[in-house]
Amino acid sequence: MLRDDIKAATTDAMKARDTARLGALRLINAALKNKDIELRTGTAPADDDVMVTDVLMKMAKQRRESIEMYVTGNRAELADAERAELAVIEGFMPTQMDEAEALAAIKAVVAEIGATSVKDMGRVMAAVKERFASKLDMSKASGLVKAALS
Secondary structure (H helix, E strand, O other): OHHHHHHHHHHHHHOOOOOHHHHHHHHHHHHHHHHHHHOOOOOOOHHHHHHHHHHHHHHHHHHHHHHHHHOOOOHHHHHHHHHHHHHHHHOOOOOOOOHHHHHHHHHHHHHHHHHHHHHHHHHHHHHHHHHHHOOOOOOHHHHHHHHOOO
């Protein structure tokens, strides 16, 4: 499970005295704890990896946005710190589909649902999110779905 991998990596970073990696791992653990509190669970749910992946994807998106703002604001040292955190976060995320795989998967969903126009975009996006949420960035998927339905 991803949560166990993150805990083991935290222990390894402590032993190695890798403060940068340890800081990023503690941020991940804190975000997971906040999500557990938000869901009001004392223990990990049955589909824990899905929840952990969702938290990691949100954290990665936040880091990417921060990097963009820091680069725009000429704050290279802060952008580098965010890039280091992003690298740790992405190390635990499942591999993402490339554009060709994503387009093929979306076309398969469109054919399966029988969607014919952009009016069916909501149904297609719901099906795509249900099946590929952890492997596909939904902001990119939106554009691919719109292109497939046009």
